[in-house]
Amino acid sequence: MDWPDRFQALDNWLAQHQALWREKPFTRLRCDWEVDYPELAQWLRQHSLADAEAAHTGLVLESAPEPLPELLATARQLSAVPDWSQPLTQSYPEVLERHIPGRKWQQIQAFATATHKQWLQPGQHVLDWCAGKGHLGRLLAWQRDLPLTCLEHDPVLVDAGNQLSRNLQLSAQHHCQDVLQPAAWRYLQPHHSVVALHACGDLHTTLLQQVVTRGCRQLALSPCCYNRTQAEYYQPLSDLARQSRLQLSREDLALPLQATVTAGQRDRRLRDQSMAWRLGFDLWQREVRGMDDYLPTPSRPQSALQQSFADFCQDLARHHQLDLPPPADWPALEQAGWKRLTEVRNLELLRAVFRRPLEIWLLLDRLLWLQQSGYRVQLGQFCAESLSPRNLLLVAER
Ligand SMILES: C[S@@+](CC[C@H](N)C(=O)[O-])C[C@H]1O[C@@H](n2cnc3c(N)ncnc32)[C@H](O)[C@@H]1O
Structure with missing residues (x-):
């Protein structure tokens, strides 16, 4: 295997497409690349959370608008390495x-x-x-x-x-x-x-x-x-x-490191809820502050998800020392958070190609x-x- 050539090819390809994998959809209402690839962005945004999960764990993305299929093909080619795995048949003390x-x-x-x-x-x-x-x-x-x-x-x-x-x-x-x-x-x-x-x-x-x-x-x-x-x-x-x-x-x-294949059902559900709630908070803080800026949210123990969505958001606001007036409708905001999670997960499929x-x-x-x-x-x-x-x-x- 000519590893220096492979490295060079990978290096050029990753550098050329930086705009597609550097931006995190979680922190942006819209990614810059969506302007260049509106058809792909729209296609990804219309899929469900279950679709995104299935795609992350192997559903075929070949039917997506370009450049996704072409990028996938190149990614596979540039990432191929020998498979040394074998059936584990030996028994041990x-x-x-x-x-x-x-x-x-x-x-x-x-x-x-x-x-x-x-x-x-x-x-x-x-x-x-x-x-x-x-x-x-x-x-x-x-x-x-x-x-x-x-x-x-x-x-x-x-x-x-x-x-x-x-x-x-x-x-x-x-x-x-x-x-x-x-x-x-x-x-x-x-x-x-x-x-x-x-x-x-x-x-x-x-x-x-x-x-x-x-x-x-x-x-x-x-x-x-x-x-x-x-x-x-x-x-x-x-x-x-x-x-x-x-x-x-x-x-x-x-x-x-962002593959989730080994997470169990319960962990995935809790992770989804935590992310949907953070994204709900994000919509709220952007709207009230009138600023299109992401505020990093600290990690929280799982028990934080047992409080109400409103309490969860107010906790995050306190963390940022923000005194935000409550939204008109907490359940609608929570729902908007889940909608954004669905979009984010699907938009992340493009970034995942480069993982x-x-x-x-x-x-x-x-x-x-x-x-x-x-x-x-x-x-x-x-x-x-x-x-x-x-x-x-x-x-x-x-
Ligand atoms: C991911 S675990 C891997 C353990 C083991 N190799 C395995 O695969 O089961 C990483 C290990 O590194 C140890 N570790 C972390 N920082 C270390 C350090 N500065 N010096 C020595 N060990 C460290 C941790 O305590 C942990 O046991």
């Missing part, structure tokens, strides 16, 4: 999967299977970065009969991990460490096969830098939460990405940086998207 939720255990097995195939030979020591209880590292160490080191900063998880490793009589050390601090980096050794499953933003970019600095033999990384970074704007790693015209904010970096391409762009920046640092690197998908939307895996070997 019960203690290996003890305390692991079913979905997580499947992800761990899929990750382990994919690395087995991609690494020519495992290194002589497994290191699990941001390990939690170390389930992934433990499975790999047990499979390959290797010693294990786990780094994790939550002492409760460190203790629980230690106990589980002892039960298996593994040669394992679980260290309570903040991996962002240099004291943790000395644990990385050249003979290590380092694994990290769903390590967020700075946690995994720090890992990449330290793996290269310390010369670790192998790395298998599935990143998560690209937006969890100290830096306000994305700091590219590779030379190619440094030349890009894309300047990504934390909000942009959250775009790849995976942007994630691949980010993965390729990591891949190219490892390549330029002397690693042979592969990128693939280790499990189905329905098992985890964060299913991309970088496997590198020095």
Whole structure:
């Protein structure tokens, strides 16, 4: 696979269409791109909430007015990566999967299977970065009969991990460490096969830098939460990405995370209600203040949705220290909030086309940086998207 060419093609395409994925319909009554593509905007706006949900989880959007079908086709082409996922048929000792939720255990097995195939030979020591209880590292160490080191900063998880490793009589050390601090980096050794499953933003970019600095033999990384970074704007790693015209904010970096496939019915209903109510509040504040400006709304516990819509809105107004006169008709405002949610969800389908391409762009920046640092690197998908939307895996070997 010619990854530099793919990166360049993705980079050009994402930059060319920035106007379509940068704007968030949630914060705008009308998006600027709607002026350029009125037919598409109208088509999207007339669909129901259920239509939007179905489209997010796979309904065909090919019948939409252009440019949506064409963008979808290009997005698929630019995001294609090898599929390393396989049926999980092997059985393991019960203690290996003890305390692991079913979905997580499947992800761990899929990750382990994919690395087995991609690494020519495992290194002589497994290191699990941001390990939690170390389930992934433990499975790999047990499979390959290797010693294990786990780094994790939550002492409760460190203790629980230690106990589980002892039960298996593994040669394992679980260290309570903040991996962002240099004291943790000395644990990385050249003979290590380092694994990290769903390590967020700075946690995994720090890992990449330290793996290269310390010369670790192998790395298998599935990143998560690209937006969890100290830096306000994305700091590219590779030379190619440094030349890009894309300047990504934390909000942009959250775009790849916006898939909802794994949310359950109840969670989805609560999320919808919370968003519809916020959008209702938004209509109210714009109207009363006479300003076409979005006001960010703070996150609220689920219990906030048990109060009335009016109380919910007044709470938000108090948060902004606004003394807004009540609307003429609260139920009508609530209904308008739900109508806007329906429109927003459908308009977001255009933005969603760019979700995976942007994630691949980010993965390729990591891949190219490892390549330029002397690693042979592969990128693939280790499990189905329905098992985890964060299913991309970088496997590198020095
Ligand atoms: C998304 S979880 C992934 C855990 C595990 N790899 C898995 O897939 O089950 C991220 C883990 O990183 C840990 N973590 C977060 N910040 C950390 C830090 N600064 N140093 C070490 N661990 C950290 C969290 O406590 C959590 O266990």
